[in-house]
Amino acid sequence: MTLIENIQYYLPEFILSLKQTGTMMGISMSSCLLFGLPLGVALFLSNPNIKGSQPASYWVLNFLITLVRSFPYLLFVITLIPVTRFIIGRAFGPVPASLPLSIVAVAIFARLVEQVLLDVPEEIRLLADSLGTSKWQYIWHFLLVEARSGIVLAYTTAAVSMVSYSTVMGIVGGGGVGDFAIRYGYQSYQTGIMYFAIVVMVVIVFIIQMLGNFIARKLDKRK
Amino acid sequence: MYRLEQVSKRYQDTTALQDISFSVGQGEIIGVVGKSGSGKSTLLRLLNLLETPSQGKLFLADKDVSKLSKKAIQQQKQKIGMVFQQYNLLNNLTVKENVALPLKLIGKKDEAKVVELLSFVGISHKADSYPAQLSGGEKQRVALARALTRNPDVLLCDEATSSLDEENTDDVIRLLQRIHEEFPVTIFFVSHELDTVKKLCERVLVMEDSHLLGIVDNQPTQLGKNDTPYLEKVKRRLAQ
Numbered sequence: 308m309t310l311i312e313n314i315q316y317y318l319p320e321f322i323l324s325l326k327q328t329g330t331m332m333g334i335s336m337s338s339c340l341l342f343g344l345p346l347g348v349a350l351f352l353s354n355p356n357i358k359g360s361q362p363a364s365y366w367v368l369n370f371l372i373t374l375v376r377s378f379p380y381l382l383f384v385i386t387l388i389p390v391t392r393f394i395i396g397r398a399f400g401p402v403p404a405s406l407p408l409s410i411v412a413v414a415i416f417a418r419l420v421e422q423v424l425l426d427v428p429e430e431i432r433l434l435a436d437s438l439g440t441s442k443w444q445y446i447w448h449f450l451l452v453e454a455r456s457g458i459v460l461a462y463t464t465a466a467v468s469m470v471s472y473s474t475v476m477g478i479v480g481g482g483g484v485g486d487f488a489i490r491y492g493y494q495s496y497q498t499g500i501m502y503f504a505i506v507v508m509v510v511i512v513f514i515i516q517m518l519g520n521f522i523a524r525k526l527d528k529r530k
Numbered sequence: 531m532y533r534l535e536q537v538s539k540r541y542q543d544t545t546a547l548q549d550i551s552f553s554v555g556q557g558e559i560i561g562v563v564g565k566s567g568s569g570k571s572t573l574l575r576l577l578n579l580l581e582t583p584s585q586g587k588l589f590l591a592d593k594d595v596s597k598l599s600k601k602a603i604q605q606q607k608q609k610i611g612m613v614f615q616q617y618n619l620l621n622n623l624t625v626k627e628n629v630a631l632p633l634k635l636i637g638k639k640d641e642a643k644v645v646e647l648l649s650f651v652g653i654s655h656k657a658d659s660y661p662a663q664l665s666g667g668e669k670q671r672v673a674l675a676r677a678l679t680r681n682p683d684v685l686l687c688d689e690a691t692s693s694l695d696e697e698n699t700d701d702v703i704r705l706l707q708r709i710h711e712e713f714p715v716t717i718f719f720v721s722h723e724l725d726t727v728k729k730l731c732e733r734v735l736v737m738e739d740s741h742l743l744g745i746v747d748n749q750p751t752q753l754g755k756n757d758t759p760y761l762e763k764v765k766r767r768l769a770q
Contacts, residue, residue, distance in 0.1 A: 434618040436580050437686075438632055439607030448635065452622050528660040529621040 310499040317491050317500055325507075327401040327482035331473045332466070334405035339412040339465055344458070346372075346413060347420025348446055354421065358432070368417075375414035381475055383407055388479065404481025412469050419461035420454075427453045456527035463519025467512050474508070484508050531556045531684065531716045532577060537586035539572050546572040548740045549586070554718075556683070559710055561727035562720040563764060564737030570720050573737070574688055577718060579607050591683070608636060611677030611715075615689035617669040619661040625672050626657040632679045640679075647675040650712075651705060667698030674705060678713065685709065685717045691726050699723075703730050724767040736764050 308316065346368065351357065353365035375383070384407045391406045392398040431453055435445040451458070474485020484504050492501025532554045539547040547569045554560050564570045575581045576588060579595060588595045590606055598606065619628050630644045648654045651671040661669055670690060677685055687706070691699040703726060710717060721727050727734055728748060736743045743761040744754075746768060753765055 430614065430616050430618040431620065433614065434612075434620075437578055437607075437610075437612035438635055439579075439604045440635055444635055448631065449620065452620055455622060526622070528623075528662060530662055 310503070313497060313500055314503055317487075317497075320491060321484075321487055321504070324482055324484050324487035324504075327486075328470075328473055328484045328511075330401040331405045331408055331476060331481055331483060332469055334402065335408040335412040335469050335473075336462075336466055338405075338409035339416045339462070339469075342409075343413040343416030343465070344420055346417035348424065348450070350417055350421040351424040351450075352442070352446075354425070356425075372414045372418055375410055376418065380407075380411065380472060381478065383411070384476070384479055391479075399480035401476075401481050401483070404476040404479050407479075408469060408472055408476065408481075411472060412465055415468055416461060416465040419464060420458060423454045423457035423461050424450055426457065453529075456523040456529075459519055459523040459526060463516060463523070466515050466519070470508060470512055470515070484511075531558070531591065533587075533589040533592075534576075534583075535587045535589075537576065537583040537588055539569075539576060539581060540584040545740050547576070547583075550742045551586075552735060552742065552745055554716060556716055557710070557714055558733065559706075559717045559719065559731045561731030561734035562718060562737065563722065563724060563727055563734055565722070565760070567739075568737040569740045570737055571688065573735075574686055574718065574720055577684070578610055578612060578686055579603050608632075608680050609683045611680065611682035611685045613670070613673050613677050613685065613687040613690045615692050617661070617666075617673045617693075619669055619672055619676075621661050624658050624660055625653060625664070628661070628672055629675045629679060632676060636680070643679060644675075647678055650678075650708075651675045665698070666694050667701055670694060670698070670702050671705065674702070674709070678709065678715075681713070682715055685715050687717065687719045687721075689721055690719070692721065692723065699726060700729075706730055724764060728768050728770075734764065734768065736761050 314321070350365065350368050350372070353361045353368060355362045355365060387407045387410070388398045391403045395403045395406065397403055427450055431449050432445070435449045440448070473481070473483050474488070476483055477486030477489060484507060488501045488504035491497055492504060534550050534552055537547060537550045538545065550573065562570050562573060572581070576583060579590070582596060595603070620631070623631065626644055626648065629647055630639070633640055633643070645654070648657055651674055653668055653671045653675065656664060656668060661672070664672065691702050694702060706717060706719070707730065709715060719727060719730055732748055734746045734748065736746055738758060738760050743758055746765055748768055753762055757765065
C-alpha cells in the first residue's frame with residue numbers, strides 16, 4: 308500500500324485519536340485556566356520578594372508545584388492511577404487520563420503566571436496602593452491588565468507542552484495522536500503512518516503557537 | 531488640612547523620619563525638598579496614608595489618622611490624588627480608561643467627568659491613544675487628570691517633573707497652577723529641583739537626614755544662625 312492508501316485505511320482510527328487528544332487537551336487546558344491562573348496569582352502574592360507577602364504559604368505552594376514538575380511524567384501518571392480511579396471512578400480512557408495531565412498543566416501554568424506577574428513594574432503596585440485598592444481590585448484591575456499578553460503567551464507555552472505530554476497517555480488508555488503514532492506506526496512497522504502523525508502534531512503545535520502569539524500581540528499595548 | 535505632631539517613622543533599625551512637626555492649610559501649595567534618603571518619600575507615604583507613624587500624631591482634616599478605622603482610611607485615601615515621577619499609567623489601558631480608573635474602582639462611571647478632565651489637561655485628542663504613544667509631558671498630563679477624577683482635597687506630586695525636559699516641566703507647572711486656581715486642592719510638590727519648586731510653591735519643607743530642617747517661605751528674607759549648609763543653600767536659591 309502507498310502512504311496515501313495507508314493513511315486512508317487508518318483514517319477512522321486517526322480521527323478517533325484526534326478526538327481523544329482534543330478531549331485531553333480541552334480538559335487539561337480548562338483546568339489550567341480555572342486553577343492554574345489563581346494558583347499563579349497566589350504564588351506571586353505570597354512570594355517573599357513581594358510586599359505584604361506570606362512566605363509560609365509560598366513555601367507550601369512552591370514545594371507542591373516543584374514536586375509535580377520534577378516528577379518523571381510517565382511515573383507520575385502511573386502513581387496517580389489509584390487517585391484517578393478514586394476521583395473519576397475509572398483509571399483508563401481519555402477522561403481519566405486528563406487528570407494527571409491537568410495537574411501537570413496547572414503546575415506549569417501557575418509557575419509561568421508567577422514569573423509573568425513578577426515582571427509587572429513596581430510602579431503599578433504603588434499606583435494601586437495610592438488609589439486605596441483592595442487586593443482583589445489590585446489583581447483584577449492592575450496585575451492581570453498589565454500582564455495579560457504575558458499570560459496568554461504562558462498559556463500558549465503550557466498548551467504546547469500539554470500536546471507533548473499527551474502523547475504518552477496511551478499508557479493509561481488515553482489514546483490520542485501520540486498513541487496512534489506508536490501503535491499503528493512504530494509497533495506495526497508503518498513508519499509512514501508514524502511520520503504522518505508526527506507532522507499532524509507539529510502542525511497542531513504551530514497553530515497553537517501562532518494563535519497565542521497573535522492574541523498576545525493584539526493585547527499588548529506596552530510598545 | 532494636615533497637622534503632624536512630632537511624627538517619627540522607623541523601619542526595623544532604620545529611622546526614616548524623626549520628630550516631624552508642621553501644619554498645612556486647605557488650598558496651600560507646599561514644596562518638599564531634600565537630598566535622596568532625606569525622608570521625602572516616607573513623608574509622602576505618610577501623607578498618602580500608605581504608612582502610619584511609629585510615633586507622634588498625624589491629623590488629616592482634624593482627624594487623628596491613628597484612630598480611624600480601616601474603612602475610614604480607605605475613604606480618606608479617595609480624597610488624595612497622587613502623581614508619580616514615572617507617571618505610573620497602565621500601559622494596556624487607553625488614556626480615557628486610565629483617567630476613568632479611580633472612578634471604576636469605587637464603582638462609579640462618569641464619562642462626562644473624564645471628558646472634562648481630559649479637556650482641562652489638554653489631552654482630549656489623545657483620549658483613545660495608549661500611553662506608549664504619548665510623550666513624557668502628555669503622560670504626566672494624563673496622570674494629573676487621573677489624580678483629579680475623585681475631586682481630591684489633596685494632590686501629592688512625587689518628583690512629578692523630574693523626568694521631563696524644561697518645556698514640559700513648565701507646562702506641568704502651569705497646569706498645576708491652573709489646578710490650584712480652579713480646584714480647592716492642597717498640593718504637596720516633592721522635588722529635588724529647587725527652581726521648579728520656586729516657580730510653584732508658597733512654602734517649602736526642607737528635609738535632611740530624616741529631619742525637617744525648616745519651613746521656608748518662597749521668598750525668604752534672612753538666613754538663620756543655626757541653618758545647616760543645605761538649608762542655607764535652599765534659602766539662597768529661593769531668594770534669588
